Amino acid sequence: MPERLGAVWVIAELTGNRLTEVSLELLGKARALAAQGGGSHTSAVLMGNDTGSLAEELIVHGADRVFLIEDPRLALYQNDLHAFVLADLIKKHHPEIVLFAASYCGSELSATVAARLGTGLAAHCTDLRIDDRGELVQVVPAFGGTVLGDIFCRETRPRMASVKPGIFPKPEREATRTGEVIKETAAVLEGYKSPLKAVRIVRRQPPELPLEKAPAVVAGGWGVGAEGWHFLEKLAGELGGAVGCTRPALDEGWAQSEDALIGTSGKTVRPRIYLGFGISGSAHHIVGMKDSGVVININQDPDAPVFRISDYGAVADAKEFLPVLLEKIREHKEE
């Protein structure tokens, strides 16, 4: 173990040949942790093939150093190959903290690397900070977000954490920021024959306005019903927003796809305004929208838990109230 304090690392994640938003969000938090004494500086790790041009993006969003590993064997994400390269890099450079996206691939990669290194990993962190004793406090949700727990990793290094997209704000781009790009190799893979073969990745065209970027989110739950769902689409259209849903609405097939799901197993959103209809307020849903700007909820049950986490609430049948609201908006626009 070196005496010198190591860096705070962010494992950059790629979709096709682009960096995911969460990679940049993590850089903002990594810098904050380094500033609080959690690390000497901020580094990003970029693994892929022909991805060198993205290093600059990481630097202008907060990376002081970028470890760049370009290798055809890393073109498609595959847990064993990426874990080999990353574990090797960690052993060589001794970071203090390593942050991962809690995406499907990021969750898998972080768990794999933590097991290889025998170190601690906190999943789906909703907050990360350095306390006054210099310990990293990792706040994780449990029971679908009803309860939060602090997690520490006091003995082993690095301390690792995964974070879902949308939890931390994306840092501003600082065009004048400079940083160092350090080329590393995937030499550790020489002679390794993977028992797995990544064949291909199939992605749907993501929606034009992804839910997590919408300034207004119109969310529907059980109380909207199949017959009321089209009103949500219309309202989202009026507000330049997107439609989100709860798990029951998704399971009923009212929402178009899982991309609309907000909460524990779905998206985390923080729009300027969140309008919920017919949502009871289960912990699974609330964890995904609680950091929204203004929260309004309409539910016909006056005791629905959702009212306690709303700025404004109204007791009404969602599917009857939606057309009234749409009419009011139409009147307003005509004025």
Next chain:
Amino acid sequence: MKIAVCIKPVPDPNHYNKITVNPETKLLERKGIPMVINPVDKNAIEAALQLKEQAGGKVVLVSMAPPDAREKLTEGLAMGADEAFLLSDRAFAGSDTLATARVLAAGLKKIGGFDLILAGAESADSGTSHIPSQLGELMGLPHLNHLIELNLEAASLKMKTKIEYGYAEYEGNLPMVLGVAKEINKPRYTTLMGVVAARNKPFTIWGLDELELDPASTGLAGSPTQPGELHLPRHGRKAELLEGEPGDIAGKIVAILRAAGVLV
């Protein structure tokens, strides 16, 4: 084909709104909430039973849990699994995911001879989704998580895993460790005959000694992470009730939307 399914009893996710933290003791209060088999673990059992129907063999349930988990394992046997192992010891208490994976790996190695090891992709209570990957690493086997499709042809597997906005396709060979997502299948219902049969199926309980585990490698002592304080999320919203006729309420909402800048 010998298939293991790792399962975990969890408090029923339908009751999570009732879970709270005692403000004085800072301990979890979850009284009266029934325990269930972690929902997606039932999909893992279903996947195993389907493979057994296709290729023949045996389905073995393995769980690290307190002694009262026997009832949940018996439910899995009633679905159609053939045998169950409960790994239970006070020394396992406080295990994080890596320490849990060590216990499961020790159990699976002691039973031995598995062609495939399945688990649910994540648990409903802690939801880390670490176990399938960490178990795979400790077993020295290839692994994938969040499986939505699994096809067995001879000893080779064709698999699809879930990713954001799509899926990834993989090929691999047995043995493997796989975490399944709920999209993979619909778990079967338990029949009365299954419940009756479950009572006579082999059931084994192993502790630290039987597993020949070092106490320093499991439980709180063997966990690289340590839990700190529990707290409740703070929402701090003003919870103002908008009253009046639907039209009046709609008018107030229009004003709020304008103030938020989403309506001109």
